[in-house]
Amino acid sequence: MNSREWQDPHFLEKGREKERAYYVPFENTEKALAGEREKSGEFHLLNGIWDFNYYPAYYEVPEEITEWGKIPVPSNWQMEGFEPPCYTNVNYPYPVDPPYVPDENPCGVYRTWLDCTDLTKKTYLVFEGVNPCFYLCINGQEIGYSQCSHCTAEFDVTPYLHEGKNEIVVKVLKWCDGSYMEDQDFFRMTGIFRDVYALTRPAEHVQDVEVHADLTELSVKVTAPEGEVTACLYDGAECIRKQTIVDGKTVFSVPDAKAWSAEVPNLYTLVLEGFGEYIPVPVGFRTIAISPKGELLINGVSVQLKGVNHHDTDPVKGHVMSLEDIRKDLYLMKKLNINTVRTSHYPPAPEFIRECDRLGFYVVDEADIEMHGFVTRETLWSYHMYDRTWPTDHPDWGEALMERMRRMVERDKNSCSVIMWSIGNESGYGCHYDDMCRWTKQRDPERLIHYERANMLNTPTMYDVESHMYREFSDLIADGEKDDSRPLFLCEYAHSMGNGPGDLNDYQELFDKYPRLIGGCIWEWADHTVLKDGKYYYGGDFGELTDDNNFCVDGLVFANREVKAGSLEAKAVFQPFRAELKEAGENELRVEIWNRHYVTDLKNYDLKWTLELDGIQNATGTLNLDLPAGEKTVITLPVALPKTCTLGAYVTLTLHQKEATEWAEAGYEIAMVQKKLPVEIVPAERSVSEGIWKVSEDRLSLTVADETASLAYTFHKVHGTLTGILKNGKNLLVSPAHLDVWRAPTDNDRHIKMNWGLFGDNLSGWNMNRLFDKCYSFTWKETEKGIEILSEGSLAGVSRSPLLHYEIVSRLDHGDPELHVSVHAKVHPKAIWLPRFGYEFTLPTAVEEVEYYGMGPGENYQDLCHHAKVGRFTTSVTEEYVPYIMPQENGNHTHVKEVSLTDPATGSGIAFRTEGEVEFQTSHYTKEELTEKDHSYKLEPSNTNVRIDYRVSGIGSASCGPDLDPKYRLSEKEFSYGFSLKAI
Structure with a gap:
């Protein structure tokens, strides 16, 4: 190893084979058609337990290693305990001094063995993913080097093998100059994290194959030495066309071909027969075009991209994804009506692409490039266009960037699912991006090309697609109305951090309205977390020098791939x-x-x-x-x-x-x-008795009881609050009921919460999480119907004017066991919109069973409700809790008309109803607990907490996106609502 090499942007590889299309050869047609590479006699998977040693710095690696530890391959050494994980989004975890990286550069040394029995064959070692770079040694001789974590690296090791056992040693560094091009928003992980295998092939064989298929014709190009190669096109097990490759190419006419699409993924198999090998290539007949209106046409039909951004992430394995993991993700996407995957922000494993071909997905294949850490290197946040201090424009980095694009395109060029190439993510712009775009257009004129940061040039570009992320709705409307024949694609939108996203349907309505808005990819598929001892961790939990906290916990599904409300909302909004x-x-x-x-x-x-x-x-x-x-x-x-x-x-x-x-x-x-x-x-008639309510009071309390004293309601005369609901002498309330506006901030409230509440020494908020409830007056009177109690007061944050003033009328009609509550509120004219407004009740923990008539069965909010329906549902307080890794507001229900909560052991509890509609939430965790704790495993349950709200503001996706739309905010300055309750 030479430290000058891995800090030289011109030194990209040594001994690596030229990039080629992904394929695995087989020894007969039957195996080739089955396509299970592990069953090929030429494929030898080297995954398993390897020898391993970790060294804190590369120069500590001894010339001869006599003692070894163990590590599974594939894996990330951080997930195996050799280093703590590190999560950072934008900031590089080391000084920004390209191409140099820290001298204390850790190194992991791997060793395994390869048995060789036939030296007449060629043997290739293939590494599908090593982060970020590695040296390859065979039998003690250093024979290769490669970088680019997510690109396949193949080495011809034939000259270095002998018969019998051969030693393979791989030295992986933690950082190299290539790390500057891999500043992606994920846990930074190191090691051999994808499959490693050997291919044993005839001395002469096909090197590369390229296929192009439209709706009626298939063209084939083959790179191979002299010799006969036959191409057979199979529909299932039937060979429908067979031709000999002449001068490296042939063309099939297939006028009755069944078209491939994400919806109906008809796949054929081309089998190349030559040199004793059978090479299968999946073939999908499809076309890609753009209409004059900017529509995306697949096979001539206008389609929308209903997609997600997909990272390789697993809470236990890190960046390791097996074929089973890949299928689990894609199956679930299918179930959620997702039809598109953007491979953010790097090419996936080749088997991922193959599965997209087979199952039916449109793929935006992205180069392994992201460099947004340059925007913060001098404390200022700024993207620079054509700035030579950025690799995108610096003369030394042209080939380093180009080869990343080239290696992806050449590997995945035969995939029918890939409809768009992406030239990386958030990397500024420079002359090298112009070159990459030109090269890609020349190499593959069929597929579309996008790069989101090109829109910052504010000039016409050569990109086929106008691309944006986290677009404001007003801008998106203007985009839709613009006279532009290019499609507009939201490469990232609807940030799914925590509870949410809540505005998916608003985006979809615009996609449906404007033809050139072809859809987009939700950010992102799954939460990034580390699971240890049954607890989930995120950035900052591992002593990182720089971290972005829980910004990586931003998935449409949880880390374990369980769905949440946002997942089901996507399914509903995308449904066909x-x-x-x-x-x-x-x-x-x-x-x-x-x-x-x-x-x-x-x-x-x-x-x-x-x-x-x-x-x-x-x-x-x-x-x-x-x-x-x-x-x-x-x-x-x-x-x-x-x-x-x-x-x-x-x-x-x-x-x-x-x-x-x-x-x-x-x-x-x-x-x-x-x-x-x-x-x-027409509300149901209420049954009434002949009984009357009786009032008794002392200096502090007012009690209204029925004639038998089996049911009573008590009020605090100073505070004006309902302090008791007594059934047969037992109080069903643990503490007084009261009005409040606070909810535990969601991740999407991460910005607005500073205007809502008091956090640290923040001086800009209304301090809604530190409210004082002031009762100005408490009076009661007896009417012809019964007893009426009036409480007037205000809610005010510490150091602030009253946020709102309220009047509460509590009414008990003779013969009716219900307490009827009416609330009228006036909000300060200068106050910001409220998180919520409503009543809170604290019941004993044993009150566990819940039945309600409203929108369910899962949590829902004003802008997160298309997956839910109105009905009668039974659940429990425990089941209502949604375990977001960062504790936050959860479990709400809209359009609620009836709720009952009972103790299953005694049947006692409280029932609420309204002639209008309210919102309802119940939890064993208080809003204060959910606000103050930073991990769900730290939460401590207490009692059964119930909210009966006038309204709860929506969820949105403002954690990284537009502010919550005003129509979903509780911004009214005066409002009233009411409900009734009774003991049961």
Whole structure:
């Protein structure tokens, strides 16, 4: 090892083979068609337990190692305990002094053995991913070097082998000059993290293959020595075309080819037969084009990219993803109606691309380049265009950048799923990006090219796609209305950190409205965390010199791939099915159905419908529709609607796949639409008795009890609060009920919370998390109907004027056990919008069972509710908690009309109802606990905490995106609401 080499941007490799298309050769047609590389006699997987030693600095590696430890390959040595993990987003974890890296550069030395029995064959060692660079030694001789963590490196090791056992030693450094090009937003991990294998091949063999297929023709180019190579095109197990390669190429005419798309991924297999090998190449017949309106056309059909950004991440294995892990992710994406993957911010393992070909996804394949750490190197945050202090424009870095693009394109050039090349991420702009774009266009004129930072040039560019991230909605509307024939693609949007994202449907409505807005990729797929001893950790937990806290915990799904509300919201917003109520007659409903698929007929699905009245199923049925993709029709449902109901009438339509797929069982629900029906709501008559309420009071308290004293409500006369709900002498309240506006900030509240609350010495907020409740007056009177109690007061943050003033009327009607509560509030005219407003109740922990009529079954908010439906649901307080790794607001329900909470052992509890609608939340964790604790494993449960809210502000995606849309904010300056409660 020579330290000058790995700090020289001109020194990129030694002894590495020229980049080629990904393939694995087999020894016969049957195995080639099956495509399972581990079953090829020419493929020898070297994964397993290797010898390993870790050295804190490269110069500490001895010339001869006599004692070895062990490590699994693939793995990251940080996840194996040799170093603590490090999470940083923008900042480099070392000084920004390119091409130099710290002298204290750790080195991991790996060793394994390769048995060689036939020296007449060529042997290649293939490394699919090593972070960030490595030296390769065979039998004590250094024979190779490579860098670029996520690019395949292949070495011809034949001259260095002997018969029998051969020693393979790999020396991996923690940093090199290439690390400056890999400043991605993830845990920084080191080591051999992808598969390592040997290929044993004939002395002469095919080196490379390139295929291009449109809808009727397949062209094949082969790089090989002299000798006969035959190309056979298979549809399944049937060879439908067979031709001999002449002068390195051939063309197949396939006029009846079945088109490939993400929706219907028809795949053929081209098998090259030559030199005793059989090389399979998956082939998808498809075209990519742009319409004059800027639409993305796949096979001539306008499609939207409903995508996610995907990092390789696992809470236990780090950056290691097995084929099983890859399929688990892609299966779940399919179930969530996702059709596009951006491989942020590097090429994935080649098997990931193959699975996208096979399962059906559009892929935005991204080069292993990100350099946003240059924006903070001199404390200023600024992207510079054509700045020679950035590698993108510095003359020494041109080939280093170009080869990363070239290696990705050459490896994945045959993939039908790859429809767009990405020239990296957030790396400024310079002359080398111009060169990379030109080269890629010349090498592959078919696919589109994007690079988001090119939009900062504010001049016409050669890129096929205008690309943005975290776009303001007003800007996106202007983009849609702009006269530009280029598609606009949101390479990142709807930041999914913690609870959220909450504004997905707003984006989708704009995608649907404007043809040139072709969709985008949600940031991002899964939370990045480290799981240790059953606890999840994030940035700053490992003593990093620089970190970005929990900014990596930003997945649409949890780290363990369990779904959350945001996952289900994406499924609902992306679903290929729409329905609109056209007419509601006495004996039938007429509903317009829209098949939003691009290819698939609805005859492949069962359409089920259910009529619910007051949360009770009244009628149901199943329809089989023959409706082509993109078409609409009106269906008639034979239902008799009543004149009135007490809570609401809804029809719910769901779409279920008839046949099982690889990723989901038969009957899986891919879409759901619920529509409210025009039935008059007449509240149920309340049963009343002949009893009357009696009042007793002392200096501090007021008690209103029924004649038998089995039920009583108590109030504090100084504070004006409800202090007790007594059933047979037992108080159901642990502490007084009270009004509040605070919620534990979500990750999407990370900016606005400084205007809401008091954190540290912040002087700009309304200190809503430090409120004083002042009661100005507390009075009561007896009316003809019963007892009426009036409390007037204010809520004010420490050091602040009153945030709001309120009046609370608590009414008890004779013969009615319910307490009727009405609240009127006036908010300070200069106050910022509120997190929420409502009543809070604290009940004993044993009050665990929950039943409610409202939107469910999972958590939902104003702007995060398209996945939910109105109905009657049963759950528990424990189940209502959503375990976001950073504790925060969770578990809310909108459109709620009834709630009951009971102790399962005694049946006692409290029931709430309203003639309007409220929002409801319950948890064993207080909002203070969720606000103050920084990890979910630190939370301590206490009691059963219940909220009955007038309104809760939405979620949005402002953790890295536009501010919450005003329509989802509680910004009203005067409002009223009410509810009733009773002991049960």
